[in-house]
Amino acid sequence: MNSLMRKYIFLISFLVLGHFQLLAQNMGYNPIQIVTQKKGVSIRGLSIPDEKTIWASGSAGNIAKSEDGGNTFVWSQVKGYEKRDFRSIHAWNKKEAIIVAVAAPAVILKTKDGGANWMKVYENTDTSMFLDAIDFINPKKGYVIGDPINGHFYFLQTKNKGETWKLVGDDYFKQLPKEGEAFFASSATNLTHFKKHQYLVSGGKVSRLWMDGQPMDIPILQGGTSTGANSIAISPDGNNLLIAGGDFSKDKSSNKNLVRLQKMNNTWNVKPTRGDPKGYRSCVQYLDAYNAIACGTSGVDFSSDLGNDWLLISTESFHVLKKQPNTTKIFLAGSGGRIGVIPNYLNFILD
Numbered sequence: 001m002n003s004l005m006r007k008y009i010f011l012i013s014f015l016v017l018g019h020f021q022l023l024a025q026n027m028g029y030n031p032i033q034i035v036t037q038k039k040g041v042s043i044r045g046l047s048i049p050d051e052k053t054i055w056a057s058g059s060a061g062n063i064a065k066s067e068d069g070g071n072t073f074v075w076s077q078v079k080g081y082e083k084r085d086f087r088s089i090h091a092w093n094k095k096e097a098i099i100v101a102v103a104a105p106a107v108i109l110k111t112k113d114g115g116a117n118w119m120k121v122y123e124n125t126d127t128s129m130f131l132d133a134i135d136f137i138n139p140k141k142g143y144v145i146g147d148p149i150n151g152h153f154y155f156l157q158t159k160n161k162g163e164t165w166k167l168v169g170d171d172y173f174k175q176l177p178k179e180g181e182a183f184f185a186s187s188a189t190n191l192t193h194f195k196k197h198q199y200l201v202s203g204g205k206v207s208r209l210w211m212d213g214q215p216m217d218i219p220i221l222q223g224g225t226s227t228g229a230n231s232i233a234i235s236p237d238g239n240n241l242l243i244a245g246g247d248f249s250k251d252k253s254s255n256k257n258l259v260r261l262q263k264m265n266n267t268w269n270v271k272p273t274r275g276d277p278k279g280y281r282s283c284v285q286y287l288d289a290y291n292a293i294a295c296g297t298s299g300v301d302f303s304s305d306l307g308n309d310w311l312l313i314s315t316e317s318f319h320v321l322k323k324q325p326n327t328t329k330i331f332l333a334g335s336g337g338r339i340g341v342i343p344n345y346l347n348f349i350l351d
Contacts, residue, residue: 030314031342032300036064036073038337045089045099045188046320046333053094054324056333057086063115067094070324070331070341078109078118088134088188090142090162098162100144102185104129108144110162122156122165129154132185133200137193143168145191145200148177173213180205180225186248186282187320189231194238201243203228209243209261211268219270221246221256229259231283233292235306239263242307244294246280251298254278258294260307271308277301278312283320287330287345295321295332302348313348316340 043064045057054066054073061081064073078086081101086109088100098110098121106129108122128149136142140161146154153176155168170176182204183190191200200210201218207228209216220243221227230245239262246257258276261268279298284307286292292303294310295318301310318334323345330342 030316031347032314032316032318032332032340033343034338034340035066035070035331036075036337036339038062038064038075041337042085042319042335043333043337043339044087044186044319046322046331047089047091047097048322048324048331049091049093051324051326053091054331054339055089055091055097056339057089057099058333058337059085061086062337063099064337064339065094065115070329070339073339075337076115081107081109081118087185088131088144090134090136092139092161096161098134098142100131100134100188102131106131106146108156108162108165121162130182130185131156132183133188133191135191135193135198137196137198143191143198145183147182151176153177173210173215175215177202178206181208184228184230184245184248184282186230189233189283189285189320190229192232192234194234199232199234199241201229201232201245203230203245207245209241209259209268216268218243218259218261219256220259224249226250231281231294233284233286235286236289240286240306241268242284242286242292242294244277244281244284244296246296248280248282248297251280251296252278253280257281258284258307258310273308273310275309275311277310283318285321285323287323291345291349293321293330293345295319295334297334300332302345304349 043058047055056064061078066073084101086099091097101107104127105125109118130147144156156165207222226249227247233242241261243259260271281294281296284294297317300314318332321332328344332340
């Protein structure tokens with residue numbers, strides 16, 4: 001595809017999205033269909049391992065699971081952990097999954113029977129513990145990132161599908177965290193990977209991009225305890241990065257809430273954007289080679305040009321979202337135990 005044709009497609013997409021946004025504003029149209037909800041529950045963990053299986057985890061020990069592609073969900077509470085907040089989840093299939101409870105005592109639980117029983121595979125009773133996100137780079141090898149303790153990163157690793165965990169040494173990180181630099185557990189998407197390479201973003205008074213332990217300064221809002229990066233996404237070819245965040249205490253502000261980077265000659269370069277998401281965003285995801293989506297407590301935004309332009313498609317609040325594999329569906333989860341679906345994100349481009 002030549003550059004002129006690509007610019008033409010982006011222009012048409014921009015105009016279509018603008019028309020869609022006007023319709024949404026004038027007619028009250030919301031593209032998100034709520035599938036299930038549960039009062040008093042906040043969901044921040046979401047894992048979709050295949051077309052049929054969806055797992056979600058949240059506060060008060062709640063787990064929601066679908067085995068029919070998201071048409072229906074079954075809710076359960078993890079016995080003995082009814083007061084815990086499971087903000088991170090990773091599922092391999094409908095039987096095996098692992099969940100992470102954030103604060104002290106920090107625990108990691110695993111099920112092998114679809115959630116009927118959970119076994120404790122890790123615990124740390126340090127009162128400073130706060131585990132933020134989980135990510136597996138292959139079926140056996142995974143990581144959990146936690147807030148720094150005593151000036152050192154807290155980075156756990158497993159090589160046996162989460163059966164056992166050990167602390168990664170300081171030699172992995174090329175620098176120690178700076179004062180006020182931590183990690184947010186807003187959507188469990190501040191830790192991700194591409195092939196064998198690990199990426200994570202810190203937030204707070206200092207917010208940086210970390211690539212295989214090497215830090216990079218990024219021009220995102222920072223300086224306060226509620227500011228900084230919350231989420232990172234990598235394009236399917238591994239050559240584009242999106243980092244979303246902002247200030248969750250001012251969730252309608254678009255001030256420095258998105259960073260777009262592109263790899264050229266093995267170097268990541270910050271690329272300017274023409275329009276950013278309309279507020280603080282806790283989660284950002286690539287949907288395919290060009291399209292991306294972001295959500296937060298003040299709305300949901302869509303981009304059809306690698307994150308260069310963004311248009312608000314809903315003002316509904318969500319914490320986390322994921323694309324369903326091999327489909328055009330996007331599932332979103334948030335407060336009130338709400339799990340919603342966008343049935344076909346291509347409608348934003350082709351309508």
